[in-house]
Amino acid sequence: MRQLIAGNWKMNGSLAMAGALVNALRAAAADKALACDLLVCPPATLVTIAAHALLGSPVAVGGQDCHAKASGAHTGDISAAMLRDCGATHVILGHSERRADHGETDAQVRAKVVAAVAAGLMPIVCVGETEAQRVAGEQDAVVAAQLAGSLPDGFAGVVAYEPVWAIGTGRTPTEADVAAMHAHIRRELVARLGAAGAGLRILYGGSVKPSNAAALMALPEVGGALVGGASLVAEDFLGIARAARG
Ligand code: 13P
Secondary structure, rough: OEEEEEEOOOOOOOHHHHHHHHHHHHHHHHHHHHHHHEEOOOOOHHHHHHHHHHHOOOEEEEEEEOOOOOOOOOOOOEEEHHHOOOOEEEEOOOHHHHHOOOOOOOHHHHHHHHHHHHHOOOOEEEOOOOOHHHHHOHHHHHHHHHHHHOOOOOOOOOOEOOOHHOOOOOOOOHHHHHHHHHHHHHHHHHHHHHHHHHOOOOOOOOOOHHHHHHHHHHHOOOOOEEEEEHHHOHHHHHHHHHHOOO
């Protein structure tokens, strides 16, 4: 399966910045030099304009979160159907920053995944251990518990492994550690979902940049990258995309 290089802009971006960035991605994707699939996940305020600017291009657009309900009295929230209505096709769910900043639980993430699928969005579910959990050797158990709690039965989306301590720090796990965790996640997915679990993409996220992308994307069971900081600079994001496998 083609690798997916997904940009999570987090709480960054403006109309001017989004326009310039997606136009650069659109141009790069059009020359067919890229073998991977591309996705940008801007903040909710920019989803519509990004989707509009990327209409007819192979670059997809996603949200960074959605509510578990389809509509209603939930001030400040947006639903999966609203994202779909704006032109999004994907949504990141259960990012560690959502889990930390908003106390999102595995059960809440699972409910959001169900809502996303019902609205026709492809969910990208994030899991990953903290530094203390890795130091204690608990990373496999932590990630297995997050998968068990966050994925609904019949899950057919994308999983992103993002060790919390590697996000925005410039640090990454060793290649052996990434490979071991992705193999662990694959085993968990197959145990839970059967043969369908063998075909799901497992992205790596956490300080991915052009200089380390080729080594990370070459690892077995790595189905692409979820990129934060480097996704805000077209050349960096495209540098990562060029390192991806087709
Ligand atoms: P950085 O690439 O900035 O480390 O962020 C990773 C991330 O959290 C993507 O969702």
